[in-house]
Amino acid sequence: MRILIVEDHPDILANLYGFLEPKGHQLDSARNGYGGLALASEHDYDVIVLDVMLPGLNGLELCQKLRTELGKSTPVLMLTARDSLPDKVAGFDSGADDYLVKPFSLVELEVRLKALVRRSSANHALHSTLRFGELSYDPDMQEAARAGVPVQLTKTGYTLLRCLLAAAPRIVTRETLEQAVWGDDRPDSDALRTHIHALRQAIDKPFASPMLQTVAGVGYKLVQPQPPVDAPR
16 A cells, blocks of 8 residues: 555654555655645555644644545545544544544554555446446446447436446346345336346447347346448459
């Protein structure tokens, strides 16, 4: 992990370096809020360890600036000697993702940092544009396209397309698709087939080669479009 530590206490900073660096983590550090803000604006980190009580710009203000002014979504673990509920609420309200009260276990700190990075990576993957062959889907914008041509879908259609694209070219079972759309409250009727038909009409009908394929008795999958066959001369 590439970690930014913003901490003004020299002993705590030394302990963090002594514990995390031998484990292969890359560390940058700042001893005040403005220095931390400058480093965060210049570099991309996997996670930030941020003390609340900092000279110049405190941790709450720094975290707010990270979120609002810099637009950084980097996970932030906030360190503080204050463990009251209002203090924790203030930390989360400023944009922090986790909260650790001093004194703390270095082992627990690393476990929490790894969890934050995993969660952030999963969220990034979830919201990244999905692509397979001629198909693409941007979940943030709710926009789909095939070969550059916009495809209009219902909310359910977008959910199905996201599942199929994320797995492509592997098969997605009917049960998986139904769970993604309806959770545990699945309809009794064969509603999935109706939505798959609508999806096929949108992404396949206007084009020469179909990409949505039914796997009988199992589910559905996306396949690469076949190139057009040259007409005989």
